[in-house]
Amino acid sequence: MKETKHVVIIGAGFGGLQAVKKLAKDKSIRITLIDRSNHHLFQPLLYQVASAVLSPADIAIPIRSLMHKKKNVTVLMDTVTEIDKENKQIILDDKRISYDYLILAAGAKTGYFGHNDWMKYTLGLKTLFDALRIRNLILKSFEKAENHPESAKELMKYIIIGGGPTGVELAGSLAELSHSIINNDFRNIDTRKSEIILIEGGADLIPSFNRELSIYAKKKLEKRNVRVMLNSRVMNIEDNKVFLKTSEGEKTLTANIIIWAAGVEAVNLNNTFGLPEDKQKRLIVNRYCSFDEYPEIYAIGDSVNFRDEDGKSLPGVSAVAMQQGRYAASAIRDLIKGKELKPFKYTDKGSMATIGRKDAVADIFGIKFTGFIGWLMWLGLHLFYQVGFKNKVSILITWMWSYLTFGASARLIQDTPGKEELESMLYSLKK
Ligand SMILES: Cc1cc2nc3c(=O)[nH]c(=O)nc-3n(C[C@H](O)[C@H](O)[C@H](O)COP(=O)(O)OP(=O)(O)OC[C@H]3O[C@@H](n4cnc5c(N)ncnc54)[C@H](O)[C@@H]3O)c2cc1C
Known part of the structure; x- marks a missing residue:
């Protein structure tokens, strides 16, 4: 009888999901998919939650529901704290799980150099919590300005670094929200006077794009009353203050x-991994996405950090994670069958x-569209890439509604817990 191999996948993000989908087709493989949260998150649309266009449930989907038909996949909601490479075990808070093969797909967190x-x-934008926090604070800033119109200028000032x-x-x-969508809803303030400043250290916006597109993006943002500051390096940040070094001085x-x-x-888990890392704490992998x-x-x-044949690191985008996820799944299936591997x-x-x-x-593919x-x-x-049919339909309806009505339907202020509430929540979770 064929021996069942156990594959553990850490992270049900873009990479982990693609890997599990491909591996699960082989019923002789047992898979454990572990994620610290219970949902897969479509991060490219987080900014639309932050700017009150979409609701959190539009861009997140429970991992368990995505896996319910895959009988050889067990989903665990837990945080992996360490990897014991010598004993082929991953370490959770209160238990260890053995693996034959491991796919580490734990993603990244906000980094501050x-x-x-x-x-x-500052407010980062990496999780649903982050997006909701930004949404709440921005909506609250307008509410406060309506109450205190004499301070509206300071209250409606936002910097994006x-x-x-x-x-x-x-x-x-944000420019759309403040300059057109919500203005008619207020009586004491003119939200079109909000100031949005976008700061970039380099010479171009979206530097990974073709220069023509970078210039186009800047021009169009400025037309929407966003103040774009290029060549402006952040030297320090304090409460409500950003200190910059620009071509015109400090x-x-x-x-x-x-x-x-x-x-x-890269997420903290890597710190305990004991393998070479780059400046962003990313693990340096070989041409097979392995060690x-x-x-x-x-x-x-x-x-x-995967370097291609020219020694160039691949960007941190979903397409890389998805292709590497499918590759890792195929490579493991080939290894089990004793086949030779091709590099990624x-x-x-x-x-x-x-x-x-x-x-x-x-x-x-090199063709530019604007x-x-x-x-x-x-x-x-x-x-197309959104996971789950319900989310696709819900987003499409919301976008069509916003397009026709110039509305942002998710303008609820839902207070996120304060420090004491968080501590008491953690205490009850640990019990
Ligand atoms: C605001 C924003 C906008 C973006 N826009 C785009 C875009 O337009 N186009 C694009 O291609 N890319 C975009 N990206 C980048 C893209 O989202 C990432 O490249 C992609 O998510 C990487 O996939 P991943 O599988 O490596 O990690 P992730 O998708 O981040 O998944 C990692 C998973 O691991 C879990 N995890 C982490 N640590 C642990 C642990 N210790 N134990 C258990 N589970 C753990 C996390 O909960 C998460 O579910 C954007 C990212 C952000 C933040």
Whole structure:
């Protein structure tokens, strides 16, 4: 009888889900999928939750429901704290689980380039909690301004640090919310006077895109009244203050809300891994998304640094994680069958980012699209890759509604717990 191999997958994000889908087809393999949260999150649309367009449930789906037909997959909601490579075990809070093969797909978290003290003055955008926190604080800032119109100018001032796709999309979406969607709802303030500042350290926005598209994105954001500051390096951040070094000298900006969209680093789990890491704490993997000393361990997606044939690191995007997830699954199936492995090869199909309603930039297989066509392509692709039929339908209806009515339907302020409430929640969870 064929021996059953046990594969443990850490993380049900973009990479982990693709791996499990492919592996689960082989019924002789037993799979344990572990994630610290109970849902798969479609991170590319987090900014739409933060800007009150979509609701959290539109972009998240329970992992258990995605796996319920796959009888050889067990889902565990738990946090992996360490990996015992020598004994082929992963370590959870209160137990160990043995594996024959391991796929590490634990992703990344917000990174501050070593300035972790900036975390307390800024809001990151990586989880549903982050997105809801931004949404609450932005909506609250308008409510407070309506109550205190004399302070509206300071209250409606927002800084976004990081001119990559997340920063650009969030700036465009916030501009739309404040400058057109909600203005008629207030009586004492003019929300069109909100100030949104997008800060980028380099010479271009969305630097990974073709330069023509970067210039287009800047022009379109400025047309939407976003102040774009290029070549502006953040030197320090304090309460409501950002200290910059710009080509015109040092500057200090103030804002009610400061959003950090400038960087990520691999999740903490890697610290305990004991294998080579890069500056962003990502594991450096070989051409097989694995390690020479531990060929039974695969590491994929945002938590790794994979260098292609030219020595260039692959970007931290969903397409890389998904292709590596499928690759790791095939490689494990081939290893079990004793077949020889081929190195991983990434196919770059392009990238896209929205600037706002009816406007996006897209670079698909080297062909550039902008404006309405780019936006339609962006909509189609994000719906296509969205996990779960219900979420696809719900997002499509919400987008159509927003498009026709200029509305943002998810404008609820749901207070997130304070420090004491969080501590008491943690206490009851531990009991
Ligand atoms: C705001 C934002 C916008 C983005 N926009 C785009 C975009 O437009 N296009 C694009 O291609 N990419 C985009 N990305 C990047 C994309 O989301 C990531 O590249 C992708 O999610 C990486 O997939 P992954 O599987 O490596 O990690 P993730 O999808 O992050 O999944 C990691 C999983 O591991 C779990 N996990 C972490 N640590 C542990 C642990 N210790 N124990 C158990 N489970 C753990 C997490 O809960 C999570 O479910 C965006 C990211 C963000 C944050």
